[in-house]
Amino acid sequence: MAEREVAILGVGMHPWGKWGRNFVEYGVAAAQAALADAGVAWSEVQFVAGGETIRNGYPGYVAGASIAQALGWNGAQVTSSYGACASGSQAIATARAQILAGICDVALVVGADTTPKGFFAPAGSGDRTRDPDWLRFRLLGATNPVYFGLYARRRMDLYGDTERDFAQVKVKNSRCGAANPNARYRQTYSVEEVLASAMVSDPLRLLQICATSDGGAALVLSSLAFARKRTTKPVTIAAVSTVTPRFPQTVIEMPNFATDSAATLPVPDVSFKDSIAKVAYEQAGLGPEDVDVAEVYDLSSALELDWYENIGLCKPGEAVKLLREGVTSLGGRKPVNPSGGLGAFGEAIPAQAIAQVCELAGQIRGQAAGRQVEGARVGITANQGLFGHGSSVIVKAS
Amino acid sequence: MAKKRTPAVPGWFTLDAAHPALLGTRCKACGTVFFPREEAFCRSPLCQGTEFEELELSRRGRLWSYTNNAYQPPAPYVPRTDPYQPFAIAAVELERERMVVLGQVVPGVSVADLEVGIAMELVLDTLSEDEENEYLVYKWKPAAA
Numbered sequence: 001m002a003e004r005e006v007a008i009l010g011v012g013m014h015p016w017g018k019w020g021r022n023f024v025e026y027g028v029a030a031a032q033a034a035l036a037d038a039g040v041a042w043s044e045v046q047f048v049a050g051g052e053t054i055r056n057g058y059p060g061y062v063a064g065a066s067i068a069q070a071l072g073w074n075g076a077q078v079t080s081s082y083g084a085c086a087s088g089s090q091a092i093a094t095a096r097a098q099i100l101a102g103i104c105d106v107a108l109v110v111g112a113d114t115t116p117k118g119f120f121a122p123a124g125s126g127d128r129t130r131d132p133d134w135l136r137f138r139l140l141g142a143t144n145p146v147y148f149g150l151y152a153r154r155r156m157d158l159y160g161d162t163e164r165d166f167a168q169v170k171v172k173n174s175r176c177g178a179a180n181p182n183a184r185y186r187q188t189y190s191v192e193e194v195l196a197s198a199m200v201s202d203p204l205r206l207l208q209i210c211a212t213s214d215g216g217a218a219l220v221l222s223s224l225a226f227a228r229k230r231t232t233k234p235v236t237i238a239a240v241s242t243v244t245p246r247f248p249q250t251v252i253e254m255p256n257f258a259t260d261s262a263a264t265l266p267v268p269d270v271s272f273k274d275s276i277a278k279v280a281y282e283q284a285g286l287g288p289e290d291v292d293v294a295e296v297y298d299l300s301s302a303l304e305l306d307w308y309e310n311i312g313l314c315k316p317g318e319a320v321k322l323l324r325e326g327v328t329s330l331g332g333r334k335p336v337n338p339s340g341g342l343g344a345f346g347e348a349i350p351a352q353a354i355a356q357v358c359e360l361a362g363q364i365r366g367q368a369a370g371r372q373v374e375g376a377r378v379g380i381t382a383n384q385g386l387f388g389h390g391s392s393v394i395v396k397a398s
Numbered sequence: 399m400a401k402k403r404t405p406a407v408p409g410w411f412t413l414d415a416a417h418p419a420l421l422g423t424r425c426k427a428c429g430t431v432f433f434p435r436e437e438a439f440c441r442s443p444l445c446q447g448t449e450f451e452e453l454e455l456s457r458r459g460r461l462w463s464y465t466n467n468a469y470q471p472p473a474p475y476v477p478r479t480d481p482y483q484p485f486a487i488a489a490v491e492l493e494r495e496r497m498v499v500l501g502q503v504v505p506g507v508s509v510a511d512l513e514v515g516i517a518m519e520l521v522l523d524t525l526s527e528d529e530e531n532e533y534l535v536y537k538w539k540p541a542a543a
């Protein structure tokens with residue numbers, strides 16, 4: 001069988017925060033940290049894959065080249081990828097494909113963002129009555145937290161989850177974030193403190209909704225052959241899933257006004273969000289039972305519970321049982337978001353899916369001081385970008 | 399003089415004051431219904447249809463889920479009141495179309511008045527106004543018994 005894995009030689013991050021500087025600075029800092037971690041010189045990098053940031057003007061749209069230029073042109077081939085929140089895994093997927101195809105040996109994957117304060121709103125100006133992202137704000141006032149609120153309320157109704165359960169997710173993740181020097185929010189919270197924060201989109205409160213952050217993350221990826229010359233047991237990427245939904249997609253998704261109609265074709269056996277991890281597991285030849293640690297996209301605290309089910313840690317409706325029993329806490333059988341998750345980071349869009357992989361690589365190497373999942377050998381990320389960009393990466397020990 | 403009743407977005411709903419309906423399209427080849435209207439190509443992966451007919455969607459459905467905007471959304475949202483008044487948002491499942499449609503809930507109905515599964519019906523309400531026009535948008539409202 002053809003080689004299916006690539007090595008993660010190095011990981012690097014610029015701490016998340018609200019620093020107010022150019023996104024290129026964060027990208028360069030993360031890239032330099034990843035190169036140093038890998039023991040790879042910038043001049044050895046043959047391919048640069050950048051995650052785009054659409055809120056930072058023209059350089060953001062060509063983020064790969066903007067960051068490569070700042071590092072000093074070295075003639076590497078370059079690409080820039082955009083898939084909204086999944087942009088980082090699009091960049092990882094492109095770099096991995098180049099390596100597996102034998103086109104290059106060493107690639108730098110990098111994403112960085114500088115974000116405005118407050119709600120994300122449509123980029124650009126002027127009336128755009130054919131753009132669903134513009135229309136959802138104009139006609140509905142449907143911010144991102146509105147969609148998160150709908151999912152959270154649905155869980156309460158279908159499964160009996162409570163506001164305290166959702167708050168407990170934040171409490172759990174805040175303990176991990178406190179131990180992570182790259183996290184933006186280092187404070188720990190109690191359930192009462194979370195429930196005392198202001199309501200944003202019922203039943204979700206301010207402390208349960210992901211903020212928007214500045215930050216940067218980078219990976220140095222290589223072929224296994226190249227990696228063997230540098231290290232004995234590299235952590236590897238065993239799968240990258242970038243699946244789209246299947247029609248009819250019957251869950252209302254940002255930024256849509258409606259689901260597909262399921263009146264003419266049967267609903268797919270596997271939902272979109274379930275298929276994201278399923279395809280990754282199939283690529284890796286692994287299953288949920290093999291997972292030691294997961295990093296999932298907790299855009300809201302309640303959404304983390306959806307992911308437990310979507311990545312197969314439990315059946316639909318049972319996520320809250322895992323939470324209440326401590327299974328997904330540090331020290332539990334399947335810790336989720338030991339980085340602190342988006343609740344402790346806030347989202348730096350093109351960097352976030354890369355940061356998830358940085359965390360898993362650090363966990364598997366045993367370098368996650370203060371939040372280490374003991375004996376972690378296999379980890380999975382899960383994430384989703386606007387308009388149907390699935391994103392899941394499986395990282396494992398070799 | 400009364401302002402002109404103008405849809406905030408053209409072709410998405412009828413302007414029938416008493417019994418408004420969402421306007422979708424139906425693929426003439428496979429019968430799949432789309433809202434908002436799809437007029438270029440059928441999105442069913444099994445169909446290459448390019449011809450569509452307009453149809454009115456069900457005026458009633460069941461509440462799939464709901465939430466609200468406790469804070470004023472950013473532009474291009476246009477607030478109706480100063481100071482801002484929170485409003486609820488509903489996702490309503492239409493039985494015949496087997497489709498969930500998102501909409502604002504009429505003023506005066508808060509999340510405390512809503513429950514997943516209750517019957518909802520479509521109404522028209524003001525989104526914004528200028529000197530000549532009252533711009534209308536569809537909203538959801540708990541159905542009269």
